[in-house]
Amino acid sequence: MEIETQYHTEDDGFAGAISHSADIIEDFPEGAEEGTPFQEVFASTPADETTEAVPVEPALHISSDKRMGIHYFPDHKHYGQGALQKWLPAIQSLGVNWITLPAPLDRAIPDEFISGLISSDIQPVLQFDIPLTEEYSVEDFAALFRAYASWGVRYAVLFDRPNLRSQWPGVAWTQRGLVDNFLDKFIPLAQAARQAGLTPVFPALEPGGDYWDTAFLRSALEGLQGRGENELLASLVLGAYAWTRDRSMTWGAGGPENWPATMPYHTPEGSEDHMGFRIFDWYNAISRAVTGSVLPIILVAAGVQRENSQARDAQPVRRAIAMAESLQRAPSDTHNNRVPANVLACNFWLLCAAEDSPSSIHSWFRYQTAKPNQQGEEWLDWNAPKAKSAAVAQPVAAVPPATSSNLSAGSKGITKAQTLAHYMLLPHAEHWPMDTVRSFLESHQAAVGTSLEQALAASRVTLAGGLEAYPDETLRTLIQAGCAVDNLQAA
Template sequence: MTGKVGCNMMNSKTNSESNRLGLHYFQDTLHYSAQDLSVWLPELTRLNASWVVLLSDSNRAIPENFVTGLVEAGIQPIVHFKLQLPDSPSAADLKPILSAYSRWGVKYVVFFDKPNDTSSWSAAGWSHQDLVERFIDRFLPLALEAQRNGLTPVFPPLMPGGSYWDTSFFKSSLQSLSRRGQQHLLNTMAAGVYAYTYGHELSWGMGGPEKWVHSRPYLTPTGSEDQRGFNNYEWVGKLAAAAGINNMPIIQFGAGIKQPGSYYSPEVHAEMVEAMLSLINDVEELESAHAIVACNFWLLAADPDSEEYPQSWVKSEGSTLPIVRVLAPAAKRVASPDPSPIQPDAQLPKTDGTSPQALSFSIEHYLLLPVYEWGLAEWHLDVTRPFIRKYKPTVGFSLKEAAMARKVTIIGGDKDFSAEEISKLRDLGCLVDQISGDGTSIATQLLER
């Protein structure tokens, strides 16, 4: 797991020059109306986001009012053209759109997506030789056109690993641009990376290729680590430095998930996002994080009938993932007025039903066990012992004590704790992870935490 982390950096950094928090927007180009801006700009603001990734068509620009509304609010759009390969528009085709984006305040534009993966190419296009050279043939004119219009082109994020190994693809791309005399572009463009964790710890791959010298394309020996994790950005930065490009700006995409189609539980997701933000903002401890311009998390919003909807932070009906209650100012809490001892049968603090209770988290992690009329279940204590040794939570039997914890792990089902009681904990801003079942099932689930 991720350990205990803080995110106080969100309180003091409120602009895109210092705040790296960003979010992906809808995965279509249909939500750019004035009404959409009035709905989603307040959500981005309350999350203290400074970046948002917007998808753009190649034949029409995102409406000016939508773009300028974000920019004026201090939120910088990163415009992503997810163009299919090998067919793509010419620089002349995109010039009017790029010129408009520049006038409206956009700074970064991304061309293409995962060009090292078969999913981004037609079958015929992928099968031809010299894949990297043919990609650069298409990327270079668009990148130069972006620069001519005062925009910073972003080398597209590659699929970690991928059909064509990503580190090899990136290294060959830099070499191709250098051979073509594009040193100015190399020294001024940014690079996109996917921050998927693949279920690894956030320390996976830290140190880059200089540390994990035995890792090779398509081969990660036992005991070694590779770039397929949150620290992918560090590997990209080291490859750029080896090519003579120091401090290449990095923009992270897709943060907060294991990989497309594989996601964390809502409670674990909240912990992961907090830990990621803590890592990239602790630049004194993690020097390589200086290069990160923005860390864009998956996903602010999605249509209810889309496959992305379960991962959207804010739902159309108004509910949210737990991470929203952690980051949003409305969910922050102040000191509790009740320091008195708490009895096991004490009730939760009452809420007004509309917003979280304004109380402080005096406990970091609370393991809540059920109490029965006949006493405590010894097997609950036995089965949770490895978990307690690993995470050192406060252990207790009181819902009211649990309400003072940032995270609450509950052992027991609906017969032990009612849905209403658990809902009240969530309303108070607690990250709740409920584990139920028989002894073997509970032990297995705890080992997966």
């Protein structure tokens, strides 16, 4: 494999030297020279004046008082029975309307958990941390996407920080065209998400990173444009990490137009860069330069540093509160203390983590009791005057698994209220017969999930995995509810 010599000095231009390790190979954009400042490169697109502008849809406008969110846990191990009942009151008490949920790759988060959040006016943002080092089946993900979309999920973040060397197998990191290689993986999944009814979110990049994130993002958007992926671009949302790095809340405000001397890997004395809360100003400049318009942005995690090895932010909750106050002001592209309207959500790091997790120092709530710690109390004290009635609502219990003690009660009032045409009932969220589900959904228009309550609302119910996977009481209740029941054996 041919490897091109690297630039790796502090004077590197926008997309020249991508890594100080001399492992990444990327050419400068046409018309840009080594040392070209951000401002000039952003203004130098497209090279071909005859190229048609990408039809980017206007950014969704979210009410300024509904842009705050929280990042749930740093892993996907906390969706079991009782999790919603335990954690929903804590989430509601924060007064948030968004939540980042790390999504398992081999099964779905239970639909009861998802539905409980959505019914509480909290929109999940699913984060699929798909390893770039492994092979995966787009068809398997498509089945997951369809299920999530049928439950009301709208946003799916595909991959995480692909501009880090640690995310790639060694040989792939040294190959020419790393961004193109990433797009080869991203596009099929993004298309599958769109076809399922989800909005694909381009993964949040590590600010800075081994491959400078602004260069990676620009190359990726240009790559999508060059491949004719106009429909995908028109529906795309950008993910971002907004770490404050102990800097002021207005660090880098205004983007490259205000800080034209800043270049990748080099921020001159007296200048500022994108590595702060206002990273969205810089990403907006990139998307505007490439597409002619800004793309919607979701800050999938914001506030303190995510990695335990990095310096911890001072006064993390005070910084989160300052961010929240910026979000709640009327959106503006020109005020440093306000946030542009295309920033849909800012999900603060972190609701909670297990006590043995390195991320536990960032938690706002105690793991064992789901009660606020000192950091959580600071936020609640600030939010108290604005708290919604949901903050004191009774816990919402997740739908329990089918048992003889709860099936009859759960079916009351549903027998003659079927609202779904077809529902595939799964035996357990952790043991999906994925091949069976995928092939079935390819030929049937059916909702899918683990909820007996939703199954009872369907005219026809298909039992995945065979009759033996379900208690007799479940079968009896479905039949008594008037459902036409059939079964599908696992392949």
